[in-house]
Amino acid sequence: MAAWEAAAGWEPAPLLGYHRLHVPPLPLQVDSVVKRFGDLTAVAGVSLEVQERACLGLLGPNGAGKSTLIRSIAGRVRPDSGSIQVFGQPAGSAASHAELGWVPQEMALYPLLTCRENLEAFGRYQGLRGKALRSGIEWCLDWAALADRAGDTVKTLSGGMRRRLNMAAGLVHRPRLVLLDEPTVGVDPQSRNRIFEMVEGLRKDGTTVIYTTHYMEEAERLCDSIAIIDHGRVIANGTKEELVEQSFGRHSDVLMRFASSVQNAADWATPRGGTLQDGVAHFAVAQPTEIATLLDAAARDGLEVVDVVLRRPNLESVFLHLTGRDLRQ
Amino acid sequence: MIAAIVRNGFRQLRRDRGALILSFILPVAFFSIFAVIFGGMGGGNTPRVSVLVVDQDRSPVSQRLVQGLLHEPSLAARTHPEAKKGQPAPPDYTAATAETAVKQGDAPAALIIPQGFGAHPIAFGPAADRATIRLLHDSSDMVAAQMVAGMLQKVVMTSLPDTMASMGMRYFEQSSGGLTPQQRQSIDSSLARLRAMGPLPAGNANSGGLVALDVRDVVGEKKGNPMISFYAAAIGVMFLLFTASAAGGSLLDEAESGALDRILSSRVSMTTLLAGKMAYSALLASLQLMLMFLWGAAVFHLDLFTHLPGFFVMTAATAFAVASFGMLLASVSHTRAQAGAIATLLILTMSSIGGSMFPRYLMPATMQKVGLLTINAWAIDGFTKVFWRDEPVWDLAPQVAVLLGAGVVLFLIARRFARRWEYA
Numbered sequence: 001m002a003a004w005e006a007a008a009g010w011e012p013a014p015l016l017g018y019h020r021l022h023v024p025p026l027p028l029q030v031d032s033v034v035k036r037f038g039d040l041t042a043v044a045g046v047s048l049e050v051q052e053r054a055c056l057g058l059l060g061p062n063g064a065g066k067s068t069l070i071r072s073i074a075g076r077v078r079p080d081s082g083s084i085q086v087f088g089q090p091a092g093s094a095a096s097h098a099e100l101g102w103v104p105q106e107m108a109l110y111p112l113l114t115c116r117e118n119l120e121a122f123g124r125y126q127g128l129r130g131k132a133l134r135s136g137i138e139w140c141l142d143w144a145a146l147a148d149r150a151g152d153t154v155k156t157l158s159g160g161m162r163r164r165l166n167m168a169a170g171l172v173h174r175p176r177l178v179l180l181d182e183p184t185v186g187v188d189p190q191s192r193n194r195i196f197e198m199v200e201g202l203r204k205d206g207t208t209v210i211y212t213t214h215y216m217e218e219a220e221r222l223c224d225s226i227a228i229i230d231h232g233r234v235i236a237n238g239t240k241e242e243l244v245e246q247s248f249g250r251h252s253d254v255l256m257r258f259a260s261s262v263q264n265a266a267d268w269a270t271p272r273g274g275t276l277q278d279g280v281a282h283f284a285v286a287q288p289t290e291i292a293t294l295l296d297a298a299a300r301d302g303l304e305v306v307d308v309v310l311r312r313p314n315l316e317s318v319f320l321h322l323t324g325r326d327l328r329q
Numbered sequence: 330m331i332a333a334i335v336r337n338g339f340r341q342l343r344r345d346r347g348a349l350i351l352s353f354i355l356p357v358a359f360f361s362i363f364a365v366i367f368g369g370m371g372g373g374n375t376p377r378v379s380v381l382v383v384d385q386d387r388s389p390v391s392q393r394l395v396q397g398l399l400h401e402p403s404l405a406a407r408t409h410p411e412a413k414k415g416q417p418a419p420p421d422y423t424a425a426t427a428e429t430a431v432k433q434g435d436a437p438a439a440l441i442i443p444q445g446f447g448a449h450p451i452a453f454g455p456a457a458d459r460a461t462i463r464l465l466h467d468s469s470d471m472v473a474a475q476m477v478a479g480m481l482q483k484v485v486m487t488s489l490p491d492t493m494a495s496m497g498m499r500y501f502e503q504s505s506g507g508l509t510p511q512q513r514q515s516i517d518s519s520l521a522r523l524r525a526m527g528p529l530p531a532g533n534a535n536s537g538g539l540v541a542l543d544v545r546d547v548v549g550e551k552k553g554n555p556m557i558s559f560y561a562a563a564i565g566v567m568f569l570l571f572t573a574s575a576a577g578g579s580l581l582d583e584a585e586s587g588a589l590d591r592i593l594s595s596r597v598s599m600t601t602l603l604a605g606k607m608a609y610s611a612l613l614a615s616l617q618l619m620l621m622f623l624w625g626a627a628v629f630h631l632d633l634f635t636h637l638p639g640f641f642v643m644t645a646a647t648a649f650a651v652a653s654f655g656m657l658l659a660s661v662s663h664t665r666a667q668a669g670a671i672a673t674l675l676i677l678t679m680s681s682i683g684g685s686m687f688p689r690y691l692m693p694a695t696m697q698k699v700g701l702l703t704i705n706a707w708a709i710d711g712f713t714k715v716f717w718r719d720e721p722v723w724d725l726a727p728q729v730a731v732l733l734g735a736g737v738v739l740f741l742i743a744r745r746f747a748r749r750w751e752y753a
Contacts, residue, residue: 037753071590071753074590074594075594076590076593076594076752076753077752077753078752078753092752094596097594097595097596098596100594102591102594104587104590104591105587106586106587106590107586107587108586108587108588108590108591109586109588110588111586122591122592122595125592125595125596125597126595126596127595127596169591170591173595
């Protein structure tokens with residue numbers, strides 16, 4: 001059998017040409033999903049596919065539609081049109097709930113129950129009993145590094161510990177697809193690193209992860225591919241390198257700060273293909289030597305340059321390039 | 330500075346609906362309820378005490394007394410059970426049927442006018458020969474017997490003035506050594522005029538022991554304090570409603586924290602979740618009632634252990650109804666604070682008109698009927714049947730049916746409102 005045949009899921013059948021092999025359904029297929037709340041279109045025709053064991057980052061500013069999309073996948077929002085399938089099952093069905101672990105942004109825990117009791121409650125709601133429940137709880141306590149606090153009530157935990165327990169409570173039934181909705185919101189840097197390690201641990205175990213954030217460094221560290229969402233649409237989708245390549249080719253960013261007024265800087269930068277963000281002029285250059293040309297021109301026009309930085313474009317640059325806005329706006 | 334603090338306070342109050350309800354609507358609502366109950370809505374709706382009247386004498390004097398009782402505005406006197414629509418009037422009460430009716434709670438008191446009453450109706454002091462009227466009563470209504478006894482004395486004075494005067498003259502003759510023929514003739518003509526005048530206008534009488542009364546408690550004569558079981562049920566149901574509304578409020582906490590979303594994204598459906606919450610709430614309510622009645626048995630000698638079947642039936646039905654009430658309250662409210670305010674308003678209103686704060690028999694007839702719209706009234710009636718009237722379990726059918734029916738209806742409405750949480 002040829003490699004392309006295997007890759008396409010076909011195999012030769014004796015005398016009958018070709019027939020379809022059993023192809024396992026994708027962890028997530030989102031097809032043209034639209035969701036409106038009154039006059040506001042929160043999700044405007046999103047289509048996505050996520051392969052098994054992948055980690056897809058949904059990157060976008062607040063209000064971009066990430067959480068609505070995640071809630072639609074979790075079955076908590078009914079799209080006005082389009083379809084969502086989780087391992088081939090419609091989102092919101094009992095079968096999809098069993099395959100899916102959703103970690104909402106909110107601290108969805110019982111504050112008066114202990115860590116273990118919280119995990120037990122959510123495990124039972126997922127239909128776990130007996131040994132499966134016990135092993136699920138132990139795995140979660142271990143994964144979230146909360147085994148030594150298992151008997152403590154949630155209200156006595158630190159903010160970071162609560163975040164970790166909040167994540168664990170969504171995974172007690174060991175789902176194959178996990179939705180993490182901004183799991184690091186309001187978390188200190190140390191706890192954030194702990195959460196990154198937890199997500200990386202999940203990936204090592206082969207779990208498929210969808211991770212929403214508006215921190216590009218999180219998406220860069222954790223995700224294989226990134227979908228940039230703005231105004232309810234996926235405006236770019238691919239690996240970080242692909243996104244940068246699509247937006248900037250092989251160009252680099254030159255950032256220049258001037259001693260003169262912002263208006264003078266803007267008047268100077270715009271005709272030369274630059275944009276001004278927060279008083280800093282951004283230029284895309286194919287070669288680093290082009291910096292010298294820019295510096296010469298500035299000197300010629302009487303602008304005093306205070307600072308110059310050359311950097312390879314990142315996801316934030318891509319977002320700025322695609323939307324004209326900063327990711328954290 | 331102080332003005333800024335005051336303005337800030339009013340701004341926050343204006344946006345806090347719960348506090349607004351508690352501050353302005355609740356006091357007005359309560360004032361209105363108490364005004365209706367005790368103020369009689371301008372005097373046209375004064376509470377009347379029901380009393381059954383049995384005339385065994387059937388003499389002209391006893392018949393005039395019966396008529397006086399029937400026309401006494403403070404009493405709702407009846408000589409026979411109320412006729413059903415299109416049916417002829419049932420036969421008059423006898424002493425036995427009147428006693429049964431009091432035992433069943435149809436009326437809190439019955440007056441039995443004995444044979445021979447007309448011959449010796451009244452006396453101005455202890456007299457061996459006067460007839461004794463029997464007053465049978467249900468001591469769970471602490472007011473009715475005293476009220477009927479007082480009213481009986483008044484009615485005797487106003488309906489039998491000639492009899493009183495005649496008895497007075499008899500005493501005078503006995504102590505003065507007799508009247509002259511002229512005096513006798515003059516008094517007889519005055520008595521004839523008194524008879525012709527008919528009853529004296531009400532309000533002129535003063536009380537006194539003119540009629541001999543034999544008062545007997547036909548329901549609770551072998552019991553301790555009749556009000557213990559009443560208050561165990563009455564206070565119990567009121568607090569059950571508060572507990573159930575708080576338990577239902579956990580749904581709002583879960584909605585607020587996001588736990589509800591997480592639960593509904595698991596294998597738990599909205600119906601299952603509501604049913605589970607309701608089961609918890611009903612169990613909690615049952616435990617509360619058991620504790621109250623056990624405490625009543627231990628400290629106040631409430632006879633719990635000989636009434637266990639009826640107690641369990643009423644506890645289960647009441648707990649089911651209050652749990653549904655709690656679910657409905659949670660599902661119609663948007664925040665805990667709102668649920669708290671609505672709960673306080675509704676529960677205190679239901680408790681006041683439903684008999685948890687003071688017995689319904691003290692209320693005007695209209696308010697007693699309005700009280701039947703509350704869980705409190707049906708629960709208290711059921712517990713009273715069990716502990717006071719010693720009625721068998723199957724006689725609780727009306728109360729149990731209403732409480733279970735109310736529970737089902739409230740749950741279905743709650744489920745309908747809970748749809749807002751199911752999907753966005």
